[in-house]
Amino acid sequence: MPFDLETAVADWRRHITRRLDAHRSTLEPGDIDELECHLRDAVDELIANGHAPDKAFRIAAQRIAHGFDEAADEYRFRSVHVDPVSRWRSAAWVPTMLPGTVKVMLRNFKRQPGFSVINVVGLALGIACCLIISLYIVDEFSFDTFHEKSDRIYRVDQTNVWADFVGRFSSTGPGVAPTLASRIPEIETYVRVNNPPDWLVTVVDDAPGEAPATADPRFFEEPRVLMADSTFFDVFTFEFVEGTPASALVAPYSLVITESTREKYFGDKRALGRMVRVGNPGAEERYQITGVIADVPRNAHFRFDLLASLSSHAGMRQRPDAWVWTVFVTYVVLEEGASINAVRAKLDDAVADEANARLFSAFGTDAAGLAASGKAWRMFFTPLTDIHLRANDAGNRIGVVSDILYIYVFATVAVLIIVLASINFMNLSSARSVHRSKEVGIRKALGSRRSALIGQFLVEAIAFSLVALVLALTVASFALEPFNELSGKHLTLGALWRPQTLIATTLFAIAVGFVSGLYPALYLSSFSPIDALRRGPRVGARRLSLPGLRTVLVGFQFVISILLIACSLVIQKQLHYVQTKNLGFDRENVLVVGNVEKLGEQTDAFRERLAGMPGVIGVARSNAVPPRVWYEDFATVDGAGGAEIAMNSMAVDDRFIRTLGFDLIAGRAFDEATAANERYVVLNESAVRQLPWPDAVRQADNFPLGQSVAWAGGDGWWEIVGVVRDFNIGSLRQEIQPLAIFHESAAIWQGPNRFFAVRLRGDGDAATVIRSIQREWQTFAGALPFEYTFLEADLADQYEAEIRVGTVVNVFTAFAIFIALLGLFALVSFSIERKTREIGVRKVLGASASSIVLLLSREMTRLILVAVVVALPAAWFLMDNWLQDFRYRIDLGPGVFILAGLITLVLAWTALGYQTVKASLQNPVLSLRSE
């Protein structure tokens, strides 16, 4: 056989490779090539030196081979230094295999885009809801934290010893704060804040120091006015735009306004030093503007547009030491490091000592006597930052407050929603994994380690949740504005895009992705490659049932859904009830016009003009209109031996009872305009029941007509001429209180008769009537602001918080259910897909379409019924608790709960129905061929 160099070299290569392997050295791809090149160079030279090719090859090859034994150490030395795992296989470290992971993920996405989209959208909606609710909660907790001393500021509250019941007042007398400050050294400073009735502010465009110009005075009705001690800005932190905090509120008739108010009054001009007039024309006081501050932040528990010096307060100058004149909300600042508990311990003694003398004069008793009668006079320090959420039981406060209960409600809803979305994510991921058992098998067969597989699934889940997060942030950005409208909040995108929020949500999304991905990751990666490849898909049911864990998760989703549905039904029902309950008068089509006392002597003329309008049925005047009945005093009857009851009062004209439609059950109203009306009174049923009549009187004919009542707020006795059926003068949260309706001519303390109640024709165009009334108002009152409300809206406003919360809960409930149904839909379509063959076989064997639908939905229906049984007691418990807030409430019958169950069933069936019907109608030939 002739010598062929190429064959010889190829043989040599094989040999040398084996030889080097035997030396346990690991070759790099180019090493043999390099040796071969060397061999050929040697062969060439040997041939050039006169050797025959075969001889030349033999010599060269031997020379190379010879050295290996000698160089064995070198090779071994090298082999130790080489990474035992080759570089192309060392990819267990997640980042290095990220490109591959992403590729696999995208392929899976392409193969089942529907599931992937549902998966991501469901989670995104869940995160978006959660995000918005979190912003809401963060905002609620941020109240009053912007004050530099917020952790040291306390409001002084006291027991309400005035009325029949013991509640809490958040206001105290003007003398309380100075006394406490002198007895408790830890008190650094204090401020007393008074909330006067609405101001009428007249602004004349006069420069500072100049005489008031005569040109065009402008009037502003200012409801948000506070009067405060000069220490106000030592206690609270507000940003000054003009003026200085220290001196702004010292002098009487000083006034600090907000930037918005400045713009309203003076446009873009500076305000410092300018004068405004306050009060009705003819009886004004002049205030000088001593400061302008930035608008009060929305997360302050009290907000104001104007802040006057308390030294301007006339009553304050007369009795600065009073303890029983509780119209001042008092805030104290404790010294840094002072122990609030130590301060609280001193409080009781201070109050008891100081109050004894004053209490004696007010109640004919002392502190101990009051305590014995169950009405101890105590004071409390309520932390400033607790006021917004944890002190809504204290009455007579300034500022609208919220309730921590709503935070709990929202937080619960947020948690439920994110749990729903995560369950969906887990269910869908694990369901989808059926298709991936082959992938797992092949990867394992090719040497993939379990850690690499777990990494793959976790990275996929986290990537999906991050995509969902981006989507969620987008959705939340767009949803913020509608949410603000629903909730009455002013959350901003700024809060959403803060780095902390982003970091927190990213971590959250990663956590959700991690938890969601953990189950499929651990489960799938545990497949033995042989099982995964041989048996193919083995997750999901071979029978028509869901596997255990997923059944539990789906069942849990149903429980949550039913719970939410039941709760929102109950809330809606109760809110509907309080807004439509027969209050004892006709609330519809009543326009309430305020400020009419400011017309002075022209009031009657104005009234006649209104009464003559075509759309108006009647006009009545009063000092109070439900739900704003403010006047309360003590009443007694003859023979009661000094026993009194607290009673509300109204002063009305002779048309009022008829105009509002009070139901007169005995006697008459102030029907005729006679002078005798001033000694007549009309009571409600509660008043008749509660007044301490002797039994003999109760037996009298015509009782209580003709009997007389003594009223502490007036002089003498009033004869009862009529009784009206109880009507709710305030919120339905409270029991109906006793009420006395006096005639406006009665000599009692009743405040200004500031309201017109105008009954409109129900069939007319209210807007046109209001326009004509406004025109009339302008002819009579000029630039005085025209104020009106609808009685029905005023009544509904009492439940504003509940209505808002109810609406928000509804919306989120809808989202939660949508997310749950989305998951259900995907899951069902998935499991039906797995059962295509079974359905085909059943049909071939003669099953009808309807029997298959039944078969497919039976499991789900059973699950829902179980969920109903679990969810309803929880819903009942929660709602029963909530309803306890209302004195007048709906019956929590089984109706709502049955309805909630039915709604869930119907919704689930809708999600199921389309697919089951489609599956059952499919031609078995097609479905059998498909697998």
Next chain:
Amino acid sequence: MLPRELKAASAKPLILSILARGEGYGYQILQDIGELSGGAWSWSEAMLYPVLHRLKSEGLVQSRWSAESGRRRKYYRLTDKGREALQIERSHWLNVHGALEQLWKQLDTGTGEVAVTKSATGG
């Protein structure tokens, strides 16, 4: 024939020095070594390549494949680090060389024992 230990020890400075003259490939380096020693050292291929590879993994030489001379060859060249390493090797070898040379010179002139005795008594 050079002892194995010495051959192994001198491989690194030899190769670095040869590559310090310019790029080279394995066969050529082996040829150069053969010429330098007059063929007495019998360096083998199996000896050379592992050393080259080690030098490369230590970052003292770089390599590239090139077919510029007609056959695809792997060329090696010194890196900066290789140049430094060469300086260090050189000083080591010169030290050893200097010490040995001095000793042998004394042996040749017969002063060796005196020197040793001197230092023993004077100490």
